[in-house]
Amino acid sequence: MIQTLIVCEKPDAAARVARALDEDGDPRRVDTQGVPYYEARRRQETIIVCSALGHLYSIDSKGDTPHRYYPIWDYRWEPRHLIDKKSARLSRWIQTISSLARNADRFVNACDYDVEGSLIGYTILRYACSDAHAKAQRMKFSTMTEKELQTAYKSVFPQLDYSQVEAGRCRHELDWLYGINLSRLLTESALKQNRGYSTLSTGRVQGPTLKFVVQREEEIQCFTPTPFWTIKATIQHEDETYSLDYEKEKIPTLAEATRIAVDCKNALLEVANIETKTIQQPPPYPFDLSTLQSEAYGHFGYTPSRTLALAGSLYLDALISYPRTSSQKLPPDIGYSEILRGIAARAEYRSLVSKLTNRTSLRPTQGPRQDSAHPAIYPTGESPKRRLLHHEANLLDLIIKRFMATFAESSLLERTKLILRKDQHSFFLEGSKLLRDGWIEFYRPYSSEPDQKLPDLRVGEKVLIKKIDAVEKFTEPPSRYNPSSLLRKMEDENLGTKATRAEIIEILYWRGYIKDIRIQATPVAVKIIGILDRYCPMITDSGFTSQLETQMEEIRSGNATRREILANTLDRLRPVMLHLISKEESLGSQLAETVATQRKTNATFGHPCPSCGSRLMIIRSRTSGKRFIGCAGYAKGCRFTLPLPQFGSLTITRKSCKVCGFQLITARSGRRRMISCPRCYSNKARQTAKIISAVKSIRISSSDSKSLLEGAPLVQDK
Amino acid sequence: MSEKTRIEKMGIAEYIASSNRDSLLTLTSLQKIVTIISKNSKNNRDGKEQEFLFQRAVLSDRARSSPLSMTCPLCHEEIDAAGADYCASHQRAFENIKRAFSTWTVAYGSPRVSDFLEQVQKLPQTGLKAKEIARFLLENPLRWK
Numbered sequence: 001m002i003q004t005l006i007v008c009e010k011p012d013a014a015a016r017v018a019r020a021l022d023e024d025g026d027p028r029r030v031d032t033q034g035v036p037y038y039e040a041r042r043r044q045e046t047i048i049v050c051s052a053l054g055h056l057y058s059i060d061s062k063g064d065t066p067h068r069y070y071p072i073w074d075y076r077w078e079p080r081h082l083i084d085k086k087s088a089r090l091s092r093w094i095q096t097i098s099s100l101a102r103n104a105d106r107f108v109n110a111c112d113y114d115v116e117g118s119l120i121g122y123t124i125l126r127y128a129c130s131d132a133h134a135k136a137q138r139m140k141f142s143t144m145t146e147k148e149l150q151t152a153y154k155s156v157f158p159q160l161d162y163s164q165v166e167a168g169r170c171r172h173e174l175d176w177l178y179g180i181n182l183s184r185l186l187t188e189s190a191l192k193q194n195r196g197y198s199t200l201s202t203g204r205v206q207g208p209t210l211k212f213v214v215q216r217e218e219e220i221q222c223f224t225p226t227p228f229w230t231i232k233a234t235i236q237h238e239d240e241t242y243s244l245d246y247e248k249e250k251i252p253t254l255a256e257a258t259r260i261a262v263d264c265k266n267a268l269l270e271v272a273n274i275e276t277k278t279i280q281q282p283p284p285y286p287f288d289l290s291t292l293q294s295e296a297y298g299h300f301g302y303t304p305s306r307t308l309a310l311a312g313s314l315y316l317d318a319l320i321s322y323p324r325t326s327s328q329k330l331p332p333d334i335g336y337s338e339i340l341r342g343i344a345a346r347a348e349y350r351s352l353v354s355k356l357t358n359r360t361s362l363r364p365t366q367g368p369r370q371d372s373a374h375p376a377i378y379p380t381g382e383s384p385k386r387r388l389l390h391h392e393a394n395l396l397d398l399i400i401k402r403f404m405a406t407f408a409e410s411s412l413l414e415r416t417k418l419i420l421r422k423d424q425h426s427f428f429l430e431g432s433k434l435l436r437d438g439w440i441e442f443y444r445p446y447s448s449e450p451d452q453k454l455p456d457l458r459v460g461e462k463v464l465i466k467k468i469d470a471v472e473k474f475t476e477p478p479s480r481y482n483p484s485s486l487l488r489k490m491e492d493e494n495l496g497t498k499a500t501r502a503e504i505i506e507i508l509y510w511r512g513y514i515k516d517i518r519i520q521a522t523p524v525a526v527k528i529i530g531i532l533d534r535y536c537p538m539i540t541d542s543g544f545t546s547q548l549e550t551q552m553e554e555i556r557s558g559n560a561t562r563r564e565i566l567a568n569t570l571d572r573l574r575p576v577m578l579h580l581i582s583k584e585e586s587l588g589s590q591l592a593e594t595v596a597t598q599r600k601t602n603a604t605f606g607h608p609c610p611s612c613g614s615r616l617m618i619i620r621s622r623t624s625g626k627r628f629i630g631c632a633g634y635a636k637g638c639r640f641t642l643p644l645p646q647f648g649s650l651t652i653t654r655k656s657c658k659v660c661g662f663q664l665i666t667a668r669s670g671r672r673r674m675i676s677c678p679r680c681y682s683n684k685a686r687q688t689a690k691i692i693s694a695v696k697s698i699r700i701s702s703s704d705s706k707s708l709l710e711g712a713p714l715v716q717d718k
Numbered sequence: 719m720s721e722k723t724r725i726e727k728m729g730i731a732e733y734i735a736s737s738n739r740d741s742l743l744t745l746t747s748l749q750k751i752v753t754i755i756s757k758n759s760k761n762n763r764d765g766k767e768q769e770f771l772f773q774r775a776v777l778s779d780r781a782r783s784s785p786l787s788m789t790c791p792l793c794h795e796e797i798d799a800a801g802a803d804y805c806a807s808h809q810r811a812f813e814n815i816k817r818a819f820s821t822w823t824v825a826y827g828s829p830r831v832s833d834f835l836e837q838v839q840k841l842p843q844t845g846l847k848a849k850e851i852a853r854f855l856l857e858n859p860l861r862w863k
Contacts, residue, residue, distance in 0.1 A: 222811035224818035225843040227825045253825050474843050530806075534798070 005104035005129070006049045006139070007097070007121050009111040011036055012316040013144065014051035017110055020149035021047050034089075035096040048104065050097050052111070056090055057123035058083055059176040070184040071577045073570065075176060077123060094128050101129035107136040108153075109160055113373050114324055115556070116499055118161050119168030125160075136160050142325075142334075142374045144318040145382060164373075167556040170565055171497075174548065177570070178204040181577050182539065186528065189588030195596045200528065201511055205496040205504050207532060208542040210521070212489055213481055213514055214529040217521040225474035229257030233264065233427060233468040235420075237455035241466065247426040257470035260425060268462045269420035269427060281411045283439035285328040285367030286376035287402050289498045290491050292323070292395075295402075297484035299446055300394050304487045305502035310395045311377070318382050320399055324499045325374040328367020330406065334375060336362045340407075342381020343400055352442055356407050364406040378403050404442040411438030416454055420463070429454060480518040494546040512598070516654070523601075527594040535583055536576045605629070605652055607663045612638040618650060629678055642678040792850050803861070804851070811847040815855070831855075831862055 006021075008014040018027035018038030027040040027049070037050040060083045062074035081091040101107070107129060109121030118138075125133040138160050141152040179201065186200035202210070231246035251257040285291070292311065293304040302310065311323035321334075330336075337357070344353035356362065367376070379400045388396065412435040420427045431454035434440070440447045457463065481489065483505050490501045508514045513525035521529075532540045548569065554560035580587065605616040614633030621628065627650070629642040644650065648669030655664045657677035667674045788797045790805035802809045815838065822834050829837075835852045838844050844852070855862050 218807055218810065219845075221845040221847040222807060222814050223843065223845040224811070224814040224838055224848045225841050226818050226821040252821075253827075255827065474841055476843055477845060 001044055001046055002105050003046045003048065003103055004106040004108060005100055005132075006047060006108045006110045007124050008049060008051040009117055009120055010053070010316065011051045013110075013112075014038060014049045016144045016316065016318065017149055018047070018049040020144075020146040021049070021153055025146075032096045032099075033092040035093050037096065037100065048100050049110075050100055052097075052120050052124055053090060053093060055116075055120055055123070056080055056094055056097075057127055059172060061180070068184060068188055070188065071181045071574075071581070073177070073574070075173065077127065079127070097124060097128045098130075101132060104129075104132075107132045108139055108156060109136055110139040110141075110152075112322060112324070113138075113140045113142070113161075114322075114499065115164050115168040115171065115497070118164035119172070122160060122165040122168075133160060140373075141322075143321045143380045144316060145380050146318075163556050163558050166562045167552050170555055170562040171552055173562075173566060174569055175204055177573065178202075178539075179206075181573070182207075182580075185577070185580055185584070186587070186591060189584045190591040190595055191588075192584075193588045193592035195592040196599065198595045198599065199511070200524070200591065200595070201507075202528060202532065202539065204545055204548065205490075205500065206507060207529075207540045208493070208495055208545050209486070209490055209504055210508055210513055210525055211529050211533070211540040211542070212486065212493075213508070213519055214521045214526050216478060216481060217526065220477045220480065223477035225476070227254075227472060227474055228252055229254065229470045229472055231257065231260055231264075231468065232471050234466045235269065235429075235455075235463045236466045237457065237463055240453075240455065242429055242455055244420065244427040244429055244465075247428065251470070254470075254472075257472075261468050261470040264422055264425055264465055264468050267422040267465050269422050269465060271418060271457050271459050271461050271463070272421040272426070273419040274457075274459060275417040275419070277415045277417075278435065279413045279415055281413060281438070281440075283365045283405050283408050283410065284402065284443065285365055286330050286378065286406050287399060288326050288328050288367070288369055288371075288376055289323055290326070290487060290501075291328070292377055292399070293487060293502065294484050295398060295446065296395060297482070299398065300391070302391065302395070303483045303502070303505075305483075305506050306391075307395065308499075308502050310392050314392055314396055314399075317384065317386070318380055319384060319396055320380060321376075321378050322374045323377050325371045325377060326369050326498050327371035327374060327376045328369040330364045330366065330376050330378055330403075334378060336364070336407070339379060339381035339403070342383070343379060343404070345381075345383055349400060349404070352404055356404060356442075359407075362407055364403075398446060401443050401446060405439040405447075408439035408442045409436075411440045412436035413450075418454060418457060422465075480520065482517055482519060486519060493542045494549050495542060496549075512602070522598060524591075524594050524598045527591060531587055531590060535580055535587070538572065538576055602652065605663050606654075607656075607661075609633060609638060609640050611640040612636065614638060616640075616642075618644065618652070642682045644678060645674065645676070648672070648674075792854055807847050808851055811845065811851045815848055815851055832859070 006014075006017060008017055014036070015027075015029075015038060018040045019025055021027075021042055022038075022040035023042055027038040030037055030039060035050075037048060040047040040049060056079065057077050058080045059075050060078045061069075061072045062076050065072055079090065079094055080087040081089070081094075107125055109118070109125060111117035111121040121136075121138075122133055125131075125136045136159070138157040139149075139152045140157060141148045182203065183199075183201035186202060187198070190200060191197055228250040229252075230250065231248075233244040233246065234241050235244060236242075246260065251260065287295070289308070289311075293302075293307045296302040296307040296310075297304065308323065311320065314320045315323055340353050340357055340362070343349045344357075377399060379396065384396075414433045414435050416431050416433075418429040418431075420429065431452040432450050434449060434451055440449060455463075483502075486505055487501050490496055490504070491498075495501070496504055505514075508525075513522055513528070514520065515522060529540060538544050548565070551560055551565045555562055555565065603618040607616060608614065609616050609631040612631060612633040614631050614636075616629050616631055618627055619630040620626070626646055627644050629644060631638040631640045644665070645667040648667040651666045651668070653664045653666055653675065655675075656662065657664055657680055660677060660679050660683075662677050662679040664675055664677050667676070789795065790797055790808050791803075792808050793805055795805035795808075797803070797805055797809075799806065799809065804812055815835075818838070819831070819834055822829055835856045839849050839852045839856075
């Protein structure tokens, strides 16, 4: 009997693959040292399906290079548990896979069909399965449905997708070389100034992305508004008031604005013309990842990384297709009618689906973007096997409705413009009416429906201006990026990949370079970008990074080799590093000062001390090592303190407690996040302490009384 | 009395100290100082003392805010660009304010500079650096050139 070892990317994916390939749909789950794998039977074959936990191998410096040494140019792939202490459990994963590989005759990589998935499978097969990559095969699928998994297994590719593997290796190696050298240089140069440790990082994609934010911040900080005026006029017709637009949107001078307002005060406007236009609105394109992230942010406020995580879990439940795609195309082989039939199984979509299936042909709108590996994101039509979380349900609903909308016909909108005149002054009144719902019906409530009523006026009729004012306004600074718009900017500039962009933004938050949802660059970020721009503009140049991305795409398409690109990039990076090292002291002194200031700012509350009005700060006790909130007026005799959580990293938020108005704090440990009010917590703790002491005293008295009165009921029993 | 004789008579430190905070030391006068220092250091022991005094004076707070030290008078960052009076970001804010003033002039019909700066400071749309420059220019009207 042949034994096949299939490597998947995640345990959930492994379970699904095993269930799909097992003859009875019920594979045996085995647990070795807490590492699950599945045994499936299929004719004369035993299929062992094991999984990774993302990347099991990563890059590290060659030899015994000290931890803080730089520059480093020699590297090798190593098990992640040897590089990162936090990944210690991965050693059991590698051990289990290695032992399973010993008995296997055939190897299949069933990780996600993209650069990362191909690389995860390749490194496992190469390093954990004793160079099994040479004879390994590749499964390609876009959904986790049983049918597609079975088809993918039957038509497995005879060898690994080496172009994707090479592109992935090149990306990881370049990112590592950039990241490790530049980040160590920044961190160490600041540390050498003896102003305390702070991890400072930059990278190939991180640097240019942060520069966008810093540039926007500079624009906002240096912005000087200029005045302009708008004319606000209203008319009344049949008891309804309508706002008019003046022909000029902005009037540059006060004198002109006043003259218009005076000229048109109580004037009779004559309807000079009525223009009507019918506009056809084509259905939206199918979702690629970035459009999905943008829509989810707009409608639900989900950050791009959250949307990606939610989409990932829907994919693993076989509810949607592979989400990390840049395609906006839905090929016919995905089976439109079958998917729609599946969607119709849910009552809320039944009537909409019937409207689509009644049509003679099903042809979706196709967008311009393509992805050779996967189609656009679409629902599989399967019903959820578990109760979905609220956010997952929202995202699934958005994907299903978008999918249906792409098959619908265009919507028809009638736009009418009334032109009203008084001498040389013209006013407009615009309205729109939906003549045919088309795709909008399928995409409700995610579509905007501008339905504005107009007064029933004819050409030549006159109407009195009820009110007219010249309103003084000032120009606004450019708006800040939010996670969604920053991701779009990265995509426009070709920075990072669809899979990594959201993560890069998260890293910028995590490092303290950016803050708030309306993204603001912190002083450290401004300083780092200033320094990099001054000494090595190449690092923050989005053009250079974008060029590298294009080169990596060329590896994927087979037009370039990993070695060539690595050699070219190293030739450019080496002199930059040497130049930076020669300026290390100057860099360090500039960075250390900003880092120290930011550290102090981050640990200071905006809320003053309730006892003496001085600043309140997060202080760590030298004796106990515990942290607490203390008052800067300690030297003057103020002894005000508040307790703080002793786990995770603390951040002082801008939000205030709804009960007492004190600034809230966030304690983050791993993925766990706790937001609390130190003052309410302290009051609550005091109250709890009081209650406990009261209960204790009652217990003592009751136990005393028990000894006195045998058989009397105890207070604590009550 | 020529500048050279004045420097020789007074000594460099006193010369710098006697110069007005807002008066600019031109490049030629700076070159003269350097020439004298180098001559003196060759000739006599006092030269070294004077050079020390000169450097100390340059590094003093007072000198830091003067153009001689080439740091921004608002944030004490180094001034990179030739011909700039402020650090890169304050220079940008300054240029924005100057540009905005011409628009304000057209819009309101020749407002006073001080009124304009006060108004700019109050507006919520004004950026932080632009506000700092506006405040600085109100306090140092001679810088509005």
